[in-house]
Structure formats: C-alpha cells, structure tokens
Amino acid sequence: MIKVENITKSYADVVALTGVSFEIKQGEFYGLLGPNGAGKTTTISILSTILKPDSGSVIIDGFELSKNPEQCKRSIGVVTQEIALYNKLSAYENLLFWGSLYNVPDAGLKKRIEETLQLFGLADRQKDKIETYSGGMKRRINIASALLHRPKVLFMDEPTVGIDPQSRNLIFEVLEKLHTDGMTIIYTTHYMEEAERFCDRIGIIDKGTIIAQGTLAELKSTGGIKESIAVTFTNLNEDLQLKLKEALLGDFHFSKQILTYYSAQIRTDLSKLILRCNELGAEISNIEIQKVNLETVFLALTGKQLRD
Template sequence: MISVSNLRKKYDAAEALKGISFEIQKGEFFGLLGPNGAGKTTTISILSTIVEPSQGEISIAGFDLKKNPTACKKNIGVVPQEIALYNDLSAFDNLLFWGSLYQVPVEVLKKRIDEMLHLFGLYERRNEKIKTYSGGMKRRINIAAALLHQPQIIFMDEPTVGIDPQSRNLIYEVIAKLHQEGMTFVYTTHYMEEAERFCDRIGIMDNGQIIAQGTLEELKSLSKIDETIVVSFSNLDDVLFQQLATTHNSIVREDGVVRFLSSDAKADLSTVILECNRIGLSITHIDIQGVNLETIFLSLTGKQLRD
C-alpha cells in the first residue's frame, strides 16, 4: 500500500531524513516512534504531499507520489498534530467544509458526517461552534475530518496529545474499529502503550534514520534485551544517578525509578544491588519486568524516547 525507498530531505545544511526505506501492507498498522527531531513529522509531511522530498521514491496506493500527487491525496486522510479546524464554525460545518474538498457528493457527505458524529459521540453537539468544545472533543472532530472521504490510508501524527482519558479511550475505540475494517494506518506517537496496543509493525526513528523496524517481538530480539530490573530509591539525586550511569550503560531514569536493561535479569540482580549500595543509594523497592518499547529504544539508541 505504501512503499518508501531511500527517502531524503535536506533543509539547507541540515539533513532531516537520511535515506529511509520501508514498506507498509494494506490493512497494516505501522507505527513511527522516535524522539522529537527524529524525522517522524517530516516523513508524514512528505507522504501526505505537502513537503517535497530531496530524493527518494514513494508509492502510495499504487500511485507514484511525484508523478501523481493528487491521486495519492485522494487515497489518504491526514490527522495533523495540531487542531486544524475553524473555531467559529460548528462541528457540522467544519466537517462539511473539509469533506467537500474531496468532492464527496453532498448527500453522501452529510450521511458520512452524521455517522462520524455518532461514532465520536458528538452528534448532539454538532451545531455548536468548535470554540465551545473541550480539547478532547476538538481532537475527535480533528480525526473525523480526515475520515469523511473514506481514505484507504490514514496518517495520524500524535492524535491523542493532551486530551482527557474519556476522549482518548473513545479515540482508541474508533482506531481499533477502523483497523478492524481494513484501513491502513501510519501512526506517530510518544505514548508507548498506544504503539504497543495498536501497531502491527513499528519503525524506530532516530536522527533522520529508521534504525530498526519490525513487529514488537522482532524489535525485542533485535535489542537483545529480555527484561528490566526496576529499582526505587529513597535518596536518588542527579549526582548519584550520574555515578550509577558511569557503571551501567543501559539505564533509564523515569518517574523516580531507575530501569536497568538486562538480557539475564536474575544473573544481573545481585550486581545491581551491590553497585547501588557501593555508591550510597538506598533501595526501597526492586522488581523484574519485561521489556517495552521504551527500553528497546534505549538499548538501540542509548537515548530515551522522550529526549
């Protein structure tokens, strides 16, 4: 459904994309993960035809992006990171406007709008102006606007940033339903649980490159990490953490705990405890957990996803 080969993008001296390649099959849910500045949004912008690539071949739904951008556009829906709606128009009028850009017949479009408003739980408030909506409700309409023309492929760039749990859950339900119906997804997110929940395959981006791609299991095996030792301390500070980091390469500090990446946690456990005691850290809790995308990313790049 999507084929990207040796894609490069240069902005003056800076190279935002350094020759990335990937294939996405019809109905597949493909996640792009990476820290800020990794090149995720540039990739989405090029695939959605608003940024010209410096080099590379792209095919979307069987159409060459360079030769036939309009045909590509008709087959994709894009949910941008920002809320791209007209605040002074109602939800219905917004959807009517955005849908009409894809030349959907008015009657069909109106029917689709009603479906979308029901799907996203906003039918009762369809005639209210967007500026009266909460952030979560705006996000829902932001997604609905990209689905009106029933695209084969949907690009979602951080679609759940900064919203309430109720809206997030509703969006998750819609995403799952659309995926089940066979829609192809390209999804960028900072939320690991989203990626782990939805993605059939994941591309991990760093510094303009895809450093690894595959299913979660394939990535786990690539990272050579099987488990993490999660330790809580009563006296952890920056100085002590730095001391700890000099002795262990693969550690992550998050939410007051330190994760030690390990290929054999049971064997490494005593070493970790001894080392912590040696530098004066008081352990309050210790646990062994499985790997997640965060730890996989750390093991592959040496950096945290949220850097």
C-alpha cells in the same frame, strides 16, 4: 499499500532525512517513533504530499507520489497534531467543508457526517460552534474531518496529545474499529502504551534514518536487549561492590546504591542473586524486575527516552 524507498531531504545545511525506506502493507497499523528532530514530521509531510523529497520514491495505493500527487491525496487522510478546524463554524459545517474538498457527493457526505459524528459521540453537539468545544472534543472532530472521504491510508500525528480520558478512550475505540475495517494507519506518538497497544509494526527513526523496524517482539529481540533485575541496597560501599563483582557472573552494573543485573532467565537468576547478596552481607531494601518494553528498546537504540 505504501512503499518508501530511500527518500532524502535537506533544509539549507540541515539534513533531515538521510535515506528512509520502509514498506507498509494494506490494513497494517504502523507506528513511526523517534525522538524530537529525528525526521518523523518530515517523513509524514512527504508522504502526505506537502513536501517534496530531494530524492527517493514513494508509492501510495499503487500511485507514484511524484507523478500522481492528486491521486495520492485522494487515497490519504491526515490527522495533524494541531487542531486544524474553523472555530467560528459548527462541527457540522466544519465536517461539511472538509469533506466537500474531496468531492464526496452531497447526499453521501451528509450521511457520512452523521455516521462519523455518531462514531465520535458528538452527534448532539454538531450544531455548536467549535469554539465552544473542549480540547478533547475538538480533537475528535479533527480526526473525524480526515475520515469523511474514506481514505485508504490514514496518517495520524500524535492525535491524543493533551486530551481527557473520555476522549482518549473514544479515539482508541475508533482506531480499533478503523484497524478492524482494514484501513492502513501510520501513527506517530510519544505514548509507548499506545504504540504497543495498536501497532502491528513499529519503525524507529533517528537522525533521519530508520534504525530498526518490526513487530514489538522483533524489536525486543533487536540488539539482544534483556530483562533486568534492579536491586537497591542500604549498605552498598566500595568493599561490598568489589565482593559482588567477584561473586557475580554475567552482565551487570552499579549505579549509586543500585545493582542492575541483566538476565535471559529472570526467575532462575533472581533467587540466585538474592542468595549471593545475603551471603556477602548486603542489605536489600528493594528489588524490581525490569521487563523489556518499547521504552527500553527505544532507549537502547536511540540513547534517548521516547518523550525526549
């Protein structure tokens, strides 16, 4: 459905993209993650046709973006991070306007608006002006406005930032439905749990290039990232640290009063580690098992937290 080949983009003397390539199949839920300034927004802006790449090619729904931008625009829907609605118009008027831009026939559009408002739980507020809505309700309408022309591809740029749990859950339900219905979705977020929950595949972008991509399981195995045991001691001094270093085998490191021990067989190694610590007179105050997740993968690959 989407094929991006080696796109580059520079602003004056700042290089935003150094050669981004990825491919997304129809119906796939693709997460694009990266620290701030990594090139996510530039990539989405190029894919959503408002920015031209310096080089490279993009094909959306079989259409070359540089040659058929209008056709590509008809195939995509874009949910921006900012709530882009007209506050003085009602929800219904907003949806009618945004839908009309895609030449959806009037009768069909009105029916779709009704359905979409029902889907987002706002049918009873449709005549109220947007300025009277809560942040979460506005965000729901913001998403709804991108769906009225039934796009084949939906770009969503952090659609759940700063909203209430009720709206978040409603949006999640809609996302699951859209995914089930076969819509191709490209999703950027800073919430690890959202990416883990929805994304079939994830691309991690940093410094203008995709540094890793694949399923969550594939990413977890990328770079040999292991689960770890974090043991906190009450009496860790230089002498004890030296004894532990001599006694322990494998990959580990100390940080203040904490020993972090990496392991591929966490259950077996845990009991051995406790036993050895006791033998050396180390007093343990806490033990924590740190599993591999997207956050740790992201940290390992980019050196930054997802929310940096």
